[in-house]
Amino acid sequence: MNLTNGQPPANEPVSRRQFLRNGARLMTMTGLGVAAGALVSRSNGAAYVWQIDPAKCLHCGNCATQCVLEQSAVKCVHAYAVCGYCQLCTGFFAPEPNELTTAAENQLCPTAAIKRTYVEDPYYQYSIDENLCIGCAKCVQGCNRFGNGSLFLQIRHDRCLNCNECAISRTCPGQAFRRVPVDHPYLLKTTSR
Amino acid sequence: MKPEFELYDRREFFGVVTKTAAVIGLVAGAKASAEEQGQGTANPFAYDISRFQKTDPKLVAYEEVNRWPIPHKEARRLAIGPNDQIYLCAGNFINCLSQTGQPGVELALAGPACCVAVARDGTIYAGLRDHIEVFDSKGAKTALWESPDPKSWLTGLAAGEKDVFAADAHKLVVLRYDRHGKILGRIGHKNAERNVPGFIVPSPFLDVIIHRDGLLRVNNPGRHRVEAYTFDGDLEGAWGKPTAAIEGFCGCCNPIAITTLADGRIVTCEKGIPRVKIYSASGEFESVVAGAESFPENAHACSDLNDCIHGGIDAAVDSEGHIYILDIVTGDVRVMKRKA
Numbered sequence: 001m002n003l004t005n006g007q008p009p010a011n012e013p014v015s016r017r018q019f020l021r022n023g024a025r026l027m028t029m030t031g032l033g034v035a036a037g038a039l040v041s042r043s044n045g046a047a048y049v050w051q052i053d054p055a056k057c058l059h060c061g062n063c064a065t066q067c068v069l070e071q072s073a074v075k076c077v078h079a080y081a082v083c084g085y086c087q088l089c090t091g092f093f094a095p096e097p098n099e100l101t102t103a104a105e106n107q108l109c110p111t112a113a114i115k116r117t118y119v120e121d122p123y124y125q126y127s128i129d130e131n132l133c134i135g136c137a138k139c140v141q142g143c144n145r146f147g148n149g150s151l152f153l154q155i156r157h158d159r160c161l162n163c164n165e166c167a168i169s170r171t172c173p174g175q176a177f178r179r180v181p182v183d184h185p186y187l188l189k190t191t192s193r
Numbered sequence: 194m195k196p197e198f199e200l201y202d203r204r205e206f207f208g209v210v211t212k213t214a215a216v217i218g219l220v221a222g223a224k225a226s227a228e229e230q231g232q233g234t235a236n237p238f239a240y241d242i243s244r245f246q247k248t249d250p251k252l253v254a255y256e257e258v259n260r261w262p263i264p265h266k267e268a269r270r271l272a273i274g275p276n277d278q279i280y281l282c283a284g285n286f287i288n289c290l291s292q293t294g295q296p297g298v299e300l301a302l303a304g305p306a307c308c309v310a311v312a313r314d315g316t317i318y319a320g321l322r323d324h325i326e327v328f329d330s331k332g333a334k335t336a337l338w339e340s341p342d343p344k345s346w347l348t349g350l351a352a353g354e355k356d357v358f359a360a361d362a363h364k365l366v367v368l369r370y371d372r373h374g375k376i377l378g379r380i381g382h383k384n385a386e387r388n389v390p391g392f393i394v395p396s397p398f399l400d401v402i403i404h405r406d407g408l409l410r411v412n413n414p415g416r417h418r419v420e421a422y423t424f425d426g427d428l429e430g431a432w433g434k435p436t437a438a439i440e441g442f443c444g445c446c447n448p449i450a451i452t453t454l455a456d457g458r459i460v461t462c463e464k465g466i467p468r469v470k471i472y473s474a475s476g477e478f479e480s481v482v483a484g485a486e487s488f489p490e491n492a493h494a495c496s497d498l499n500d501c502i503h504g505g506i507d508a509a510v511d512s513e514g515h516i517y518i519l520d521i522v523t524g525d526v527r528v529m530k531r532k533a
Contacts, residue, residue, distance in 0.1 A: 061236035084395045086445040088417060088435040095242050095437035110238065122393055122416060141240035145495065146444030146465045148395075 048179035050166045051187050054152040056176035059137035059144070063153055066168040067135070073160035074135030074153050074168065076113070076128050079189040082150035085123040091143035091151045092116055092126055108142055110134070130156065150189070157185050245437045245466050246492065248484025252439060254471070255482045255516060259528035261294030263519070267305065270349075270450070270507050271519045271526065274311035277511040279526070281519070282306035287319050289332075292511065294526065298332040310350035310357070312372075318357055320347035325359060325374070338374035349400035349450075351409070356424060358409060362399040365392040367411055369424060380426040381411055389428050390416070398449035398464075398505065405457050406474065412461075414446035419459060419476065432476025437466060440478040450507045452516075460516060464505045467491040469518055469529075482508070482516050482529050491522040 014022070052063075052074065063074035088100055092114050097106035102116050113132035117125045135153060143151040169177030180187065265283035272280045278297065279290045287306050289297040300319065308320035315330025323345040327336040342364055349360035349367075356377070357370040369378040383391025392399060393415020401411050408429055409422045418433025433448075434441035442448050444465035452460045457474040460482065467488035471479045485492050494504035507519040516529040 059236075059240075061238040064238060084445060086395065087393075087415065088445055090444055095240075095245065095443075097436065100435060108240070121390065136238035138238045138240055145240065145242070146446075 047182055049157055049162050049182050049185050050155050050160060050169065050177055051180040051185060052153050052155055053176045053178060053187055054154075054189050056174045057137070057140070057153055058174035058176070059141045059153075060173050061136055061138075062171045062173075063168050064134045064136040066171050068161065068163060068167050069159065072135040072168075073155055073157075075130045075133045075156045075159075076135065076137070076139055076151055077154045077186075077188075078126060078128055079150045079152070080125075082148050082189055082191065083126065084148050084150070085119060085125060086147060087122040087124060089116070089124065089126055089143070090146040091139035093142075095142075109139055110136065114139060126151075152189055154186055154188075242437055242466065245439070245443070246485040248439065248468070248481050248486060252481045253484060254480035254532055255529040256532050257483075257487075257527050258515075258530045259293065260525055262525050264288050264290075264296055264299075266524060268519055268521045268524055269306060270308045271509050271517060272309045272311055272350075273509045273511050273517065274317075275313050275315060277513075278311075279509070279517060280309045280311055280317065281526070282309050282319075283524075287317065292515075292528070300328055300332055300334075302326065307347050308350045308360075310352040312352040312357075313354070316352070316372075318350050318352055320350045320359060322346055325350070325357070325370075327374070336374060338370065341368055341376060346397050348397050351401045351403045353403050358401045358403070360399040360401040360411065362394045362397040365394055365399075367399075367401050367409065367422070369426075378424075378426055380409065380422050380424075381413075381420070381428075387427065389426070393446070395446045396449075398446070400450045402451055402453055404453055404474070405455075410451055410453065410459060412448045412451050414442075414449060417442040417447060419448065419451060419461070419472075430475075432472070439468075439470070439481065439484075449505055452508050452510055454510055454514060455512070460508050460510065462506045462508050462518075464491070465495045467495070467504065467506055467520075469506065469508050469516070483518060483527070487527075488520055488522070491520055494522045 268283040287300040317328040323340040346363035367380040417435035437443040447463040448461040450462040469482040
């Protein structure tokens with residue numbers, strides 16, 4: 001084998017080990033390039049993130065089933081300042097509860113994601129367990145129909161992948177999904193309507 | 194200091210695994226269901242109250258015999274006077290109408306009329322938001338009673354022989370006046386010593402009537418019941434069940450209005466699922482005057498996409514037992530007669 005300055009000539013046949021090493025190096029560089037590209041893309045895209053406008057949301061149920069995540073990034077959130085702290089919360093209780101207790105058969109939420117806590121007679125606080133909430137909006141419908149509408153859906157950005165084209169937004173019948181600035185990522189309710 | 198790792202015991206571990214599996218299974222099932230049914234055609238998570246919006250015909254004891262529009266917009270309450278004349282609050286007016294809706298005396302008020310009551314001698318008590326104005330039977334203004342509180346929101350009035358009762362939805366109390374406007378007492382305010390739990394009124398619908406048994410009946414919408422009080426404020430009893438089913442009161446806060454038949458049975462009005470029903474004096478559900486299917490516009494006003502504050506109905510009973518229902522969404526009065 002002829003060596004010139006310790007390097008093989010350009011037209012020298014490459015050994016299998018050298019080929020594999022070069023291949024691995026190329027793949028590593030390609031992977032890093034893709035990761036860097038994704039990071040750049042995400043940081044560029046992160047100027048805006050997806051969010052749901054509660055005023056346009058039709059509570060259709062698509063948020064629970066259309067997200068690319070196995071468990072949707074859309075969660076029910078609660079505007080406590082708007083809530084009536086009702087004893088019979090129609091977001092918590094099924095329309096025809098046996099009694100006003102937290103027994104499973106009395107609850108509206110299919111995953112029991114709403115926690116009911118006694119405050120004082122006859123008021124109760126309702127909070128969302130986001131690990132259980134699937135974003136189905138069943139409670140949102142109940143709260144809006146009879147109550148103040150303090151329960152509503154929002155995309156939680158600790159879960160959302162911020163897809164370039166949000167899978168839920170493509171099917172949203174109310175056109176409620178829109179891009180919002182990353183420094184104001186939530187569209188919160190401050191009044192009953 | 195909080196430990197970095199918290200070990201689950203076996204029971205907690207299985208609990209977490211079961212919950213997670215249930216959630217994932219539910220979502221997967223719903224996704225499959227949605228794919229089968231096609232996007233947008235059905236919501237597997239629909240809040241379905243359709244079964245409560247249709248009334249069993251066997252329960253409907255009344256039929257509509259007349260209907261007429263009201264003369265002004267923004268109707269609120271109605272009452273029936275000693276000669277079966279109908280007094281209607283709408284806008285800044287109280288209109289006196291015949292049983293067929295023919296207009297009579299019209300009283301112009303300084304602000305929106307919130308409630309009205311007519312004494313046996315024909316004296317008209319008009320409740321504005323924070324005070325009461327008094328008119329004689331010909332419509333001449335005779336007195337203005339001072340506001341009990343700047344934040345008062347009067348939503349119900351009842352006139353007896355010696356007393357006038359005003360339900361204040363904001364201050365959560367029924368005020369007892371003498372016929373000259375002097376406050377004699379406050380009824381229903383939360384008082385543990387008197388075993389009075391207090392009114393819960395999430396929306397401005399607190400009503401009061403004088404029952405033939407000599408007690409007051411007041412709706413307590415946040416507790417889904419009707420309460421009986423003495424004129425001195427002692428709570429004598431209560432009844433009502435929170436449920437969307439026909440025998441109970443639906444939503445966060447119902448009933449919104451009450452009246453009484455001559456034999457003492459109670460007529461109740463609900464919003465959300467708009468319906469008018471009759472209960473015995475002790476609270477047993479008896480029959481339906483008009484179900485939710487009778488008020489489609491009113492029901493739509495309280496759908497999950499609309500604001501229920503603008504919905505609602507009121508009822509009053511004449512000497513022949515006809516029930517007059519005011520639909521404040523459509524702005525008309527329906528006359529209901531018991532079926533033969």
